[in-house]
Amino acid sequence: MKQTLLLVFLFSGILSAQVLDNKRALPSVDIKTLDGKSFNSADFDNGGKPMIINFWATWCKPCIAELTNIDEVYEEWVKETGVKIIAISIDDSRNAMKVAPFVNGRGWTYDVYLDANSDLKRALNVNNPPQTFLINGNKEIVWQHNGYTDGSEKELYEMVKKLAEGKPLN
Amino acid sequence: MKSYTRILLLLTIASNSVLAQTIDQGELHGNFQLDAQYYNQDSLIGAPNVPEKILSNGFMNLRYTKGNFTGGLRYENYLNVMQGFDSRYKGSGIPFKFASYKNDKLEATAGNFYEQFGGGMVLRAYEERGLGYDNVFDGFRVRYQPIKGLYLKGLIARQRAFFALSPGIIRAFDLEINVNELFPQLENAKTAVIFGGSAVSRYQKDQSDFYNLPENVAAFSGRINIIRGKFNVQSEYGYKINDPNATNKSIYHPGQALSVTTTYSTKGLGILLSAKRLDNFDFRSDRTATGIGSNVNFLPAMAQQHTYNLPATIYPYATQPNGEMGFQAEVNYRLKKGSKLGGKYGTEIKVNFSGTNDLVKNAVENDTLGYTSPFFEVGKQMIFRDFHIEIHRKFNAKWKATVMYLNWVYNKDIIQGLSGFGTIFADMAVVDVAYKINASHTIRVEAQSLLSKQDFGSWAMGMIEYTFAPNWFVAVIDQYNYGNPDSAKQIHYITGNTGFNKNGNRIMLQYGRQRAGIFCVGGVCRNVPASNGFSISITSSF
DSSP, X not given: OHHHHHHHHHHHHHHHXXXXXXXXXXXXXXXXXXXXXXXXXXXXXXXXXXXXXXXXXXXXXXXXXXXXXXXXHHHHHHHHHOOEEEEEEOOOTTTGGGHHHHHHHTTOOSEEEEOTTOHHHHHTTXXXXXXXXXXXXXXXXXXXXXXXXXXXXXXXXXXXXXXXXXXXXO | OHHHHHHHHHHHHHXXXXXXXXXXXXXXXXXXXXXXXXXXXXXXXXXXXXXXXXXXXXXXXXXXXXXXXXXXXXXEEETTOXXXXXXXXXXXXEEEEEEEEEOSSEEEEEEEEOEEOTTSSSOEEOEEGXXXXXXXXXXXXXXXXXXXTEEEEEEEXXXXXXXXXXSOEEEEEEEEEEHHHHSGGGTTOSEEEEEEEEEEEEEOOOOOSSSOOOSEEEEEEEEEEEEETTEEEEEEEEEEOOOOOTTTXXXXXXXXXXXXXXXXXXXXXXXXXXXXXXEXXXXXXXXXXXXXXXXXXXXXXXXXXXXXHHHHHTSOOOOOTTEXXXXXXXXXXXXXXXXXXXXXXXXXXXXXXXXXXXXXXXXXXXXXXXXXXXXXXXXXXXXXXXXXXXXXXXXXXXXXXXXEEEEEEEEHHHXXXXXXXXXXXXXXXXXXXXXXXXXXXXXXXXXXXEEOSSTTOOEEEEEEEEEETTTEEEEEEEEEOTTOSSGGGOOEEEEEEEEEEETTEEEEEEEEEEOSEEEEETTEEEEXXXXXXXXXXXXXXX
């Protein structure tokens, strides 16, 4: 009985989420800016243009590879599509103070926030970094991707372009 | 178990009704992960015979949001728990369930919740699923912001200890003031000041016949953060009243902790300096607990968190909460793009030095205080040193490389609580080269070496990884303990890995011998224990 219930429960959960996935709102969770101010994640805004939310950490090599590779083309992406990248560091208090020197040291121009106790990470059900979410002009999450392999930023950018042009993703 | 069944039923109904309705009725999302491994006995590396042959850990989170309301739960399943995790994870259950209401000023949560006050010095509940660590609170919490710039938090709860609750009751309060937000005229001031304070109290009944144990143990902390231009200074001081417990030999010595970190950063340059002192500061919701579990506070190691295999897994540092003095210095520098030294794409250089010694402890005879310790005196016993320099450079559109040198000192006796191993000195080097074959195919090679005359002797490690963006990767890794003084233990630890990513889903397969540590390949990092066999990991986020 218990197992049957569980199965039903799991499947219904997955189904519901998939049906609703096309219109997923940003959660309301308090995180911090690099200068210590509280910021609510529901207030991320890019004036109707697409946004990318990327979960990363200073100790996560593939995350750094991804953000470094995107950094090389970010200026071009912004010019062409107006996209904004929001980089959420999930570094805990062991490394949280390292984030600003790390980001500045590399000259990254992303909007960086600290999620030191993983509250936003949990609210968005992120398993492991890096995880990327794509947000449309109506501030709805329309796509996500886990992990990074060299070159996969191309796929991401193709979708950003579609969103910027108001085309459907699929 | 009956209550779980009821909750499941409710959720099934709730989620199905959500399915049938529109988005205005709320949203349901979640994630799940299933890890399973087939174990081979391997006495050479100490992998025991596993009677079940196959072990698995799994969980699923569900989170339902509608307007200001959020509710959720996590189902966990250990059939049976995998090697390297605590055996108190037994069977299945729903150890995490909560409901919360949040508006602009107020957030109230009933059930389970994670929390951190300041840097976590006196209170932090968090989870590291890869480590099997979860000290989530079970109780009631309120976060309240009466006016802009003033943040209050209060909670009363017990903590999770595997599939039970830790015996202590935690009552805690935190206040944070952001001066620039509080006073509108300071909003655009050049200097930003944030300060805060916490009070945490644990109640646990005194069941000892021998000692007169304090039933209520309080810990306090104060913190300040000043940011001006490129400078950022953060400091936190904590004090804990007498707390005789299983980790401090039941002495009545009060605990103290202090950490100070300063950073300077500007485009192309980042500097960090940090110092820490911990004295008798292990704080748990169960005074009899040892090892990992029932921790109320979080005292991170003041050292680089490495991800390259050898430095990350062979001699990683662990905090000594009952006595250490440590420091860390780090410089990140970027040679400019297009400069003579920096090359076309620029070059990143990082230098880091961290070290920890013990405290000076002067024993007090026949006294329950145990010892006295001069606050600013550094002990003579070296516990840990890590000096490393890392250079990353992209040469052209095809080639990029990272090289790293590390010099390591590791007091194995103190850090791992053993005797007879002494202090280990090691030099390490890493070379990591990636070649981009075309827009989506990349081949990456890592070569690492650890040179030491002590303990297990020297190690070499090699890896080849082939990625096919955006979805596939395959990798082969060999760690070779060629310098082991026992020639029978000069073993190759070889693993083959492959994985597939698509949207929020991921499946990964691995076969071979695996050492413990943070394991990063194919784009994701996680913590894994030592083993030999075939394993599968499936994760999904939806």
